[in-house]
Amino acid sequence: MRISTNTLYETGTAGLLRQSTDLFRLQQQLSTGRRVLAPSDDPVASARALEIDQSKSMNDQYALNRRDATSALGFAESQLATAGELLGTIRERLVQARSAALADSDRKAIATDIRAMFSEMMGIANSRDAFGDYLFSGYKSTTQPFSGSVEAGVSYAGDDGQREAQVASNRRLAISDSGSSVFMRAPSGNGNFSLTPDPANRGTAVLDSGGVSDMSKWSDPNNPGDFDIVFAVSGGVTTYDIIDNSSGNSLLTGAAPGGAPLPRVFQKGDTITLRSNGGSEPPFDFGARFSMTGAPADGDRVSMKISSAQSVFDTIGDVILALEQPASGDANALAKVSNAIGSAMSNIDQATDNLLTARARIGSRSTELSALDSLGDEVNLQFETSLSNLRDLNYTEAISKLTQNLSYFQAAQQSFMKVSGLSLFNYIGA
Structure with a gap:
C-alpha cells in the first residue's frame, strides 16, 4: 500500500x-467543574438535569412565596396584637367609668379618650400591607374595608374571602383574614346569650353578664333562645315572669302571661335561673342564669337572647354614646349607663377572644410555613445532589485523563x- x-x-x-x-x-x-458542558456530551443526563432544574426552580419559587406569606402573616398578627391591646385599654377605662363617684364630666372625658381609641381601631382595621393592599378586606384588596363613625356606625365594604399563596406543590395557604370575621362577628354578651334591658325601664337594676352552668342544657333543641323577663311591683313586692317569645307563653305557667303578681317573687340578691323551681311550674331547664343589683321597677323588662354576631365598632360606639349622656343625680340614668358599660365589657371580652382566635389561626399557619421551609430545604438539597451526580465533574478522573491525553498529544x-x-x-x- x-x-x-x-x-x-x-x-x-x-x-x-x-x-x-x-x-x-x-x-x-x-x-x-462540570462534566456535561453540552447536551451532546450526555443526552440522557442532560434531559434528566433539565427536569430537575425545572423542579428546583419551582421549589425556589415556593420558598419565595413562603417568605412573602410569612411576612404578610407576621404583619397581620402584629396588627391584631395591637387591636387586642387597644381593647384591653378600653376595658380598663370602662372599669373606671363604672365608678359611682364619677361626675358627668368625668365620664365624658373617658368617652373622649375612648373616641380616640375608636379612631385608632379604625386605622388598624383599614391598615395596608407592604404592597399597598388593604389587609382585612378579603379579596377586595384595593377597597377600603371599613368606614363610618361613632354616631353613624361602621360598615364593611370588603368580602369574606381569604387571599392565598401557593407555598408548596400541593398546598395553598391563607395569608389573610377578612375584616368581617375579625372585627364584625364576635359573639355578643357572654358568648352564649346576651342581656339587654328595655330602654324604657324606670328602675335601678344593673345586670351582670350571666352565664351557662350546663352547655348541654343550653344547647337543647327545645331551647328557643329568646326570652323576656318581665317585672311587676305591687304592694312593695317584686315579682317576675319569664316569657318564651317563640310561643308567647310563660315558661313558669305554660300559659299566656298574666298580670301582677307574677309567678316568681324577686328579692334583692336573687339569681334568676332558666329552670323550673318545681311545684306548679312546668318542668324545664336550659342551664342559664343571671343576677342583678338594684331594684327593677314595675313593668321593667330584660331581653335574653342567644348570642349573635357583634361588631367591635358598634360595641365601642354604643358605650361612648352612653358615657356622654348626663346621669348624675338620676338613679335610673346611672343604672342605664352602668348596664351599657357592663354590656360593652362583656362584648369586649368576646371581641378579645375573637382576636386571639384569629391570632391563633395565624400562628398555626406560620408554624406550617416553618415546617414547609424545612421540607423545602431538604427537597432542594436532594435536587442539588441529583444535579451534582448528573453534571458535576469527578476531578480525580478528569485530571488523570488530562495527564493521559497530554502524553498522547506529546507522543503524537x-x-x-x-x-x-x-x-x-x-x-x-x-
Missing part, C-alpha cells in the same frame, strides 16, 4: 486536532515531527 506525503500530513494534522480538541474539552471541564507531536521529516531528498547526494 502506497501512502502519499499529502496523506501523511493530513492524517497527522487531523490526529493532532483531535487531541487538541480533547485537551480543550478537558480544560473546560476542569475550569467549570513527536511522531508527526519524525514522520514529516522523512523524505528521499534527505538521502540524495548523501
Whole structure:
C-alpha cells in the first residue's frame, strides 16, 4: 500500500486536532467543574438535569412565596396584637367609668379618650400591607374595608374571602383574614346569650353578664333562645315572669302571661335561673342564669337572647354614646349607663377572644410555613445532589485523563515531527 506525503500530513494534522480538541474539552471541564458542558456530551443526563432544574426552580419559587406569606402573616398578627391591646385599654377605662363617684364630666372625658381609641381601631382595621393592599378586606384588596363613625356606625365594604399563596406543590395557604370575621362577628354578651334591658325601664337594676352552668342544657333543641323577663311591683313586692317569645307563653305557667303578681317573687340578691323551681311550674331547664343589683321597677323588662354576631365598632360606639349622656343625680340614668358599660365589657371580652382566635389561626399557619421551609430545604438539597451526580465533574478522573491525553498529544507531536521529516531528498547526494 502506497501512502502519499499529502496523506501523511493530513492524517497527522487531523490526529493532532483531535487531541487538541480533547485537551480543550478537558480544560473546560476542569475550569467549570462540570462534566456535561453540552447536551451532546450526555443526552440522557442532560434531559434528566433539565427536569430537575425545572423542579428546583419551582421549589425556589415556593420558598419565595413562603417568605412573602410569612411576612404578610407576621404583619397581620402584629396588627391584631395591637387591636387586642387597644381593647384591653378600653376595658380598663370602662372599669373606671363604672365608678359611682364619677361626675358627668368625668365620664365624658373617658368617652373622649375612648373616641380616640375608636379612631385608632379604625386605622388598624383599614391598615395596608407592604404592597399597598388593604389587609382585612378579603379579596377586595384595593377597597377600603371599613368606614363610618361613632354616631353613624361602621360598615364593611370588603368580602369574606381569604387571599392565598401557593407555598408548596400541593398546598395553598391563607395569608389573610377578612375584616368581617375579625372585627364584625364576635359573639355578643357572654358568648352564649346576651342581656339587654328595655330602654324604657324606670328602675335601678344593673345586670351582670350571666352565664351557662350546663352547655348541654343550653344547647337543647327545645331551647328557643329568646326570652323576656318581665317585672311587676305591687304592694312593695317584686315579682317576675319569664316569657318564651317563640310561643308567647310563660315558661313558669305554660300559659299566656298574666298580670301582677307574677309567678316568681324577686328579692334583692336573687339569681334568676332558666329552670323550673318545681311545684306548679312546668318542668324545664336550659342551664342559664343571671343576677342583678338594684331594684327593677314595675313593668321593667330584660331581653335574653342567644348570642349573635357583634361588631367591635358598634360595641365601642354604643358605650361612648352612653358615657356622654348626663346621669348624675338620676338613679335610673346611672343604672342605664352602668348596664351599657357592663354590656360593652362583656362584648369586649368576646371581641378579645375573637382576636386571639384569629391570632391563633395565624400562628398555626406560620408554624406550617416553618415546617414547609424545612421540607423545602431538604427537597432542594436532594435536587442539588441529583444535579451534582448528573453534571458535576469527578476531578480525580478528569485530571488523570488530562495527564493521559497530554502524553498522547506529546507522543503524537513527536511522531508527526519524525514522520514529516522523512523524505528521499534527505538521502540524495548523501
